[in-house]
């Protein structure tokens with residue numbers, strides 16, 4: 001056997017650079033790195049040595065780098081991913097939130113935090129967690145519950161099995177999620193004689209598991225008898241490249257479609273069978289049809305509470321759920337008629353068995369009146385009042401084209417975008433709403449741009465999320481990956497303030513004005529963004545915003561536009577109740593009132609469905 005002598009870190013990066021996807025592209029776009037003593041000597045030397053064959057980028061925050069990596073994978077429909085390496089202590093734990101984000105969203109990312117010395121010689125090394133009762137615990141154990149696969153590399157040759165196992169998880173449609181290889185810092189630097197064939201180029205073909213034939217039969221029987229079926233399209237439709245297949249299936253069999261946050265843009269917004277978004281932040285058209293549906297066809301969706309209105313949305317008597325999902329875990333939820341299989345191949349099999357079966361027709365007035373409502377709230381404002389989020393969304397929509405990718409994650413905006421954004425093409429809508437992590441937006445926008453350099457990326461972000469994490473804006477400037485960011489400054493956590501008041505609370509500790517302070521807060525976001533190298537400006541109206549968007553689109557570098565908005569209004573049309581528990585006992589009459597309403601609403605909830 002021919003061997004090559006390399007350190008474990010050199011072997012890792014060489015192996016990763018040889019992994020390809022079905023499209024013939026390298027599976028990894030490269031590696032984000034912030035070095036510390038736990039990875040600079042080992043992985044740092046290896047990454048420098050491999051150069052452009054496995055490019056390294058320096059970020060400003062480990063969580064931000066991981067957000068960029070995860071967004072890159074999402075924008076690539078999980079066909080490509082990135083690696084992120086950190087040192088052994090705070091750098092590693094900074095990445096735990098991002099690991100959870102990838103875990104919830106089922107997105108691939110390879111996390112390589114350094115770890116304590118396997119030989120324990122310097123114990124305790126700087127930043128080492130000392131567990132009094134367990135010598136094997138390190139800070140990296142925090143990753144275990146939020147990794148789909150975790151391993152600690154304590155000898156070089158473990159990589160011979162750990163790396164292929166990591167690749168299998170990252171490229172498998174069911175297991176897909178974050179992989180953490182905690183890499184002991186002394187082991188990174190240790191040499192080993194590696195078999196040369198470990199570094200042969202390998203292609204990881206996208207697998208498309210086919211469903212059990214009895215499951216297909218049961219699904220066909222259910223669709224054939226359904227008078228009022230509705231398809232709910234989730235993120236799995238994108239990851240299976242099944243957007244066109246869904247459109248053809250829906251039209252051939254005349255079944256309307258509603259979209260989740262992760263599924264949005266599967267069908268064009270103006271497709272007659274696209275009833276819009278579903279659930280808590282849904283369109284009135286989609287929700288009306290969901291309420292009376294007798295068969296809910298959940299396609300590639302986890303059925304998260306925003307989709308099901310906390311299980312109070314579906315009211316059709318004796319309705320059933322037919323769940324088509326590559327993951328048995330999801331397909332079997334809620335006593336569904338389960339079809340465990342890839343969305344693309346399953347739709348094709350169902351369609352050929354259904355023949356010319358046509359399910360139903362939906363009154364086109366439902367969609368028409370919803371679009372009128374959207375156009376009303378997103379129109380140019382007539383008065384001088386502070387603009388709403390909806391009006392800002394309207395302006396951004398009018399200033400961009402069908403190829404634009406809008407990016408968002410937390411605050412009031414995801415709900416407004418879910419209702420109002422008119423997504424024309426698949427992947428034009430990138431909202432991370434599995435973890436809804438404040439601070440994802442700008443770093444995420446950077447990752448999206450790296451995956452889709454040909455498309456305009458517009459990040460829409462609240463002042464709260466911007467303050468939580470913005471430092472990868474400087475990275476976007478440094479790397480020349482232009483993103484346009486629109487900051488909606490309503491001076492606080494507007495959506496949580498609204499939720500607080502809707503549950504009977506006093507406005508408290510959410511808006512900056514109603515949080516304890518000695519000085520009123522007045523943050524100059526344009527100056528802040530400018531200081532990081534972006535072109536930035538503040539606008540005073542929606543018309544000015546549209547003009548600024550034109551300048552931003554022409555600019556050659558990242559551009560930030562700030563606009564003051566009203567924290568109180570949100571779009572009333574559409575939407576659905578959401579289960580947020582209200583206190584049973586309170587001295588506040590408004591809370592008691594809200595509790596009464598809450599108890600009444602709970603009567604509509606059917607958690608056993």
Ligand SMILES: Cc1ncc(C[n+]2csc(CCOP(=O)(O)OP(=O)(O)O)c2C)c(N)n1
Pocket residue numbers: 410411412413435436437438439461462463464465466468490492493494495496
């Ligand atoms: C990391 C993180 N912390 C807390 C939350 C809970 N949370 C959701 S939205 C929100 C406020 C967001 O404020 P901002 O970005 O200004 O948007 P707005 O609500 O004003 O539209 C908070 C605190 C979260 N989603 N993520």
Ligand SMILES: [Mg+2]
Pocket residue numbers: 411462463464488489490491492493494
């Ligand atoms: Mg805000």
